Amino acid sequence: QVQLVESGGGLVRAGGSLRLSCAASGSIFSINAMGWYRQAPGKQRELVAVIISGGSTNYADSVKGRFNISRDNAKNTVFLQMNSLKPEDTAVYYCNAGIYDLDRGGLRGYWGQGTQVTVSS
Numbered sequence: 001q002v003q004l005v006e007s008g009g010g011l012v013r014a015g016g017s018l019r020l021s022c023a024a025s026g027s028i029f030s031i032n033a034m035g036w037y038r039q040a041p042g043k044q045r046e047l048v049a050v051i052i053s054g055g056s057t058n059y060a061d062s063v064k065g066r067f068n069i070s071r072d073n074a075k076n077t078v079f080l081q082m083n084s085l086k087p088e089d090t091a092v093y094y095c096n097a098g099i100y101d102l103d104r105g106g107l108r109g110y111w112g113q114g115t116q117v118t119v120s121s
Helices: none
Strands: 002-007 010-013 018-026 028-039 046-051 057-059 067-072 077-082 091-101 107-111 115-120
Touching: 002 091, 002 107, 018 028, 018 091, 018 115, 028 067, 028 077, 046 067, 046 077, 057 067, 077 091
Parallel strands: 010 115
Antiparallel strands: 002 018, 018 077, 028 046, 028 091, 046 057, 067 077, 091 107, 091 115
């Protein structure tokens, strides 16, 4: 069993900051990529940022220069530091990870339950 648990969402004013965390636990052999997606009301889920074990990162154009993704491999945790938040950043943010599962075998994709981020004007 593998589980991803997000935390750190909340309500902030425009220009403020939040730091999201996602911890993976369970039958983990290794994790390659970890990332964050978001889904705004009435919109499709979109990629925000991704990071692999070696440290390479990729960001959506809309968050470049404002968000930073990082990970603690020893704790199987990924973070998303969100700065200069805008109302259009309002969404449910979901953690995603590609994990080699000891129980199921092979590389599997997993999702967290999501954490709400609301940015007011």
